[in-house]
Amino acid sequence: MGILEKYGDRIQHHVSKYPDKRSAVMPLLYVVQDEYGWVTPDGIDEVAAILDMDPTQVKSIAGFYTMYSEQPKGKYWLQVCTDLACALRGADKFHEDLKAELGVEEGGTTEDGMFTVEHVMCLAACDKAPMLQCNFHFYEKLDMDKMKALLAEWRAEAAKTST
């Protein structure tokens, strides 16, 4: 089943917002990412067919913006802000400690497929550093103790949904 069958209402809602349906390409790429975990080549073809666009055009949009992932990610995509304002409040060390805790390199995914860690540019939460975004939700004023508790929480959540 493709995204059109599964997410018909959501897709129709986005397409109806604009006088030109091409404008819905960004919201539809989020639908693809929600369904497949990343922006897959098939997902790009589906979006192109729905919006009467060339798949190459859709792919160029997916490639331009950093929040579309063109490769598989961990179940929890951890994006740590290490920009200047956060770095002045310890974000670089927090980012290094998090990678060490999970045993991954920059941009890497844990062997169990649970966590991908990468650093990102400013997330507009400079007063609450160190912080990160996990699957597009913000977690702020972090330290490694709080982070370990969150990791445990997410592991438990994943174990529950997979059984």
Added chain:
Amino acid sequence: MQQTYVLLRGREIPDLHKLDVYVKNGGYDALKKAVAMPTADIINVVKASNLRGRGGAGFPTGMKWSFIPQNEPVKYMVVNCDESETGTFKDREIIETNPHQLIEGAVIGAYAIQAKAVYIYLRGEFWDQAAMLDQAIADARKAGLVGPNLCGSNYSCEVYTHLGAGAYICGEETALLNSLEGKLGQPRVRPPFPANKGGGLYGEPTVVNNVETLTNVPWIINNGADEYKKMGSEQSPGTKIFCVSGHVNKPGNYEFPFGITLRELIMEHAGGIPGGKAIKGILPSGGSGPIMRVTDEILDTKLTYEDMAKTGSILGSASIIVMDETVDMTWVASKVIKFFKHESCGKCTPCREGTYWLDKVVDRIMANEAQMKDIDLISNVAKNMQGVTLCALGDFAANPIIHTVKNFPEDFKQHVKGAAAAPAKAAPKQAAPAPAGD
């Protein structure tokens, strides 16, 4: 100075984000008043208030609205909530605490230019904030405050949100319009400008305003231009949200009339510097504005567009990043140039290539592998990026290099092999934090 709430007003009221609570506290009164007024009167009130755009440029809002040709059948109001400048987190707080105030301001602006629809473009990371806005829009629509024949008038206007997907450049208005149209978020050649036929959203005349700008509008309609101008200075009237981050004890958003000094804002309200250290540098407009070497005189600068310009820096979006005496400004330049290298959209060669090479050479300096001529080289490359790109990102990206080298040359020289480096911290007029107050 006491905090003065225009934009952040009502933050203490529980559930202000809910429509009934907002309405109970005077919400949407301004919109009801506005749709009974001739559109020209609204533009004139906003012009008379001298409200200036809060995205950074400070362009007069009423004048921007007046550029829209009245005889064009289709016009749009676009709200810029791409908020991606390093150190900026004000629009986010406005939406989280009081989303209806933004919607009300945007619809008043839309009515003034007779826009067909409002599109609120949020940076992709504001996923939760977009959901809050969607809920607020749906509630307001159900109550007849937005949508067809809003507030019982014969004016109709839909309000939509649109999420970006992680691109600083989409804060530039023409890149934002391209992104909304489903194209790459790259700047357009101007003219035509967004207000002109052919230059706006889908080629129609369009106003693009920042979130904070529009959030001022309901207050101005309710209280009038004269009351508004009683706050702030003549050239910078009203209040501003100052985002204070970095080396301060209490980072956060502080709303004050324009004219509060850097010293009072940082030392008193933001709680001073951890460990009582001295302040070495301030980036007053996030990563994109010229860095200031802090002296007693600089700390006494009033935060207005005009006073900040006199120092050789800018007020911009008032995203004030504070750095204490321990910070190596070469590291700061490195951090900021990495940001702009990542965020350059790649369309204009000087910006695309300039940020790439600046990052490489600054890395070399940071690794203590550079020669003195490398410092001249980065200044030269940066200067050649200014004024030669389609949008301001090229200029922004040059600033962290040009102004850190100019204001903190010793920080760069200390990394050069064999150079008799002056100690980085020996600034002649290094500011000692003065007692808080006044």
